[in-house]
Amino acid sequence: MAQEAIMAQSVKLGDDIMALVRREADLRSRSVAGQLTHWVRIGRAIERAGNFDYARITAALEGRLDTTELGEEEEAAWLDEFTAKMAEPSATETAFFGKRRQLGRGVGLDAGGNLVYAEDDAGA
Structure with a gap:
């Protein structure tokens, strides 16, 4: 063939x-x-x-x-x-995490499973 x-x-x-x-x-x-x-x-x-x-x-x-x-x-x-x-985050999710950033609270997890705070990624 x-x-x-x-x-x-x-x-x-x-x-x-x-x-x-x-x-x-x-x-x-x-x-x-x-x-x-x-x-x-x-x-x-x-x-x-x-x-x-x-x-x-x-x-x-x-x-x-x-x-x-x-x-x-x-x-x-x-x-x-x-x-x-x-x-793609919804508008509600974007607002939720935006407020957490303003308050200096955790906004997610890093690759190691550790809580990431707004000040940790402020330069990103």
Whole structure:
């Protein structure tokens, strides 16, 4: 069986899409090409499956549906969205930790599990 040569292809994508791809690639420790390939495969699988329901993913993100009830494609989409949501603090969380910093209280844990105080990271 002969093996076909795989050649790189150029595609024009908007700056907003590329920023998203780069961010996700960094979060998932993938190359930009690897992230795009991953998303293309997920999208293709979703289109081919015909059993992808975004309302179910939304319900799982809101806690109204157990993730074990999601199909494989739905679970992959849920995980991507869940990870993105967890990476970005809500306005309430930002305000909470901002107030803790102002009061000089602990604002998190370091890699060793030790409490970090506002004055410890003031120069960061």
